[in-house]
Amino acid sequence: MAGVDIRNLRKQFGDLSAVDGVNLSIREGEFLVLLGPSGCGKTTLLRMIAGLERPTGGEIHIAGERVDGDVPPRARGIAMVFQSYALYPHRTVFQNIAFPLEASRLPRTQIAEKVQRAADMFGISRYLDRYPRQLSGGERQRVALCRALVRDPKVFLLDEPLANLDAKLRNTARDELKRFQRQIRTTTVLVTHDQVEAMGLGDRIAIMDRGKVRQVGTPEEVYEDPVDTFVATFVGQPPMNLLDLGDPALPPRTLLGFRPEHFLPRSVFQPDEDVRAFRFSVRRVEYLGSDRYVYGSISDGAATDTTVIAKLPATIALAIPEGEQQEFAVPRRALRYFDAATGSSRKI
């Protein structure tokens, strides 16, 4: 049972609580993504699982064994890919991949076999005699992955592995990584600040903010039912629109939320469809090819001039003139409600 159990984990740096009481259960074979803005504690959490950082409090269990005491990284059965890949520049690709095997004192013939097999699996056999500085970013990433997996770790840790790749390469790399993990079924924990990456890769996503986990769930759960305004606005591009309408029909201080892709011209919906309509003053339209982002404001009830964004797919070809008012609407089932004071979601 090579899952990871984190109980009430804490890490203090002086006065700062980088990780503030995190409870997380990662199932065996799961691909879990730690998502959050810079400084939320996700990398610190990953490094504590790896053993590179000592927790101030709490427990970590890997494959049923407690490791947070003084168990060094090499005894935890983990492998890690760093953001910069951290390849040994003075060693060839072959020697890089062989290094962890040499450290565990495997006989040389076995090392050569394993390295060759791992290299074939990643498609990097022809680079075995080259040095890292002679490889491209994508090739180096594959070497880093290969070096991490050659030891058959129980848990695979990745720290923003796609951050250093250029945008075009990122999509294919993401696809390869996901398919690869599905194939080898090693428990994987990946840290990223890119919510597209998180949604695309994670079986489940743990969203963190300021040292705490705000929500853990599948991409659908996290997107459709955010547990608070932080999750609601962090996940989703553009972020969810939040309005304080002062609607007497709702409890006091309730925020109304709806995602830009649900905010469409009224005429798009059927006349008898259950929608909430708004008068939308259009300020600016951005043409992005597959979508149009419409920036404008809504004045309704207590909300005066709140900036709202609409995301229209290219399939809706209606003219949206700038500087004019139009009637827009949101299906009622797509509306979300949040407490304005605490930010937590509310069921209405």
Place this chain on the structure above:
Amino acid sequence: MLAPALAYVIVLVGVPFVLAIVLSFSNATAGSLSFGWAGLGNYAAILGDPIFLRALRNSAVVTVGTQLLVVILATAAAQVFRATFRGKRFARFVLLLPWTVPVSLAAIAWTWIFDSTFSVINWTLKASGLLHGWLYWLGDPGLALTAIIIVQAWRIFPFATVIVLAGLASIPQEIVEAAVVDGAGFWRRLFQVELPLLLPVVAVAVLFGVVYTATDLGVVYILTGGGPANTTHVLPTLAFQRGILGADLGQGAAIAVFLLPFLIVVAVAMLRLARRAEVGGAAR
């Protein structure tokens, strides 16, 4: 703009350099301003002189021995100074003192430490039961050379430590962490990851060390004066003794000139090593 610097180099470095080479082919003496051509006579004389050959050997032994000791000490000291501990600032200050103390003062102090009657080293070794006879440091040719190596290493290793510390800091932390995660213990990390990446830096430290040791006159002169019985002469001290004290400038110059190919070879070797390590191993 470069004129003053150029003038400095020419007057204070270039002229004596060329003059030394020219003098080695002369029979000039320290007392007069006479200059007579002597061809290769001086070179023939010293190459047949066992004292010179011994000095040549000593220069090599002292230089190499010192560098070995310095590299070991500097690597160890750098490891210690990587950790944070109370009093680290003070410890670092103390570490750098040998480097800042004037050579002659340090050598005089060490002469006392190695003294035949009052040596504190002997006293300590005897008191801890490790020494059963007595070490006549500066009176025995082998021990005297060892003493010289000790003093030279003591003098130079702070400088080397600072250079190695800077080099260690320039190794990306993620690479060291990757080695930790890959399962490498302390020694494997040190010898297979850190030291290879430190090679260009260590090469620079060794180059400086070689130059400072091979050209040093003060330590040897004050410690042993070249004795006992001319057995611990190094090239600079012998050149001084023959050229200035013995007034035979030509011969003195010839002895000094022998330092030149030695140093050039070492400098080229070190720079080559540094460039190769940099090109083959630079992190991108």
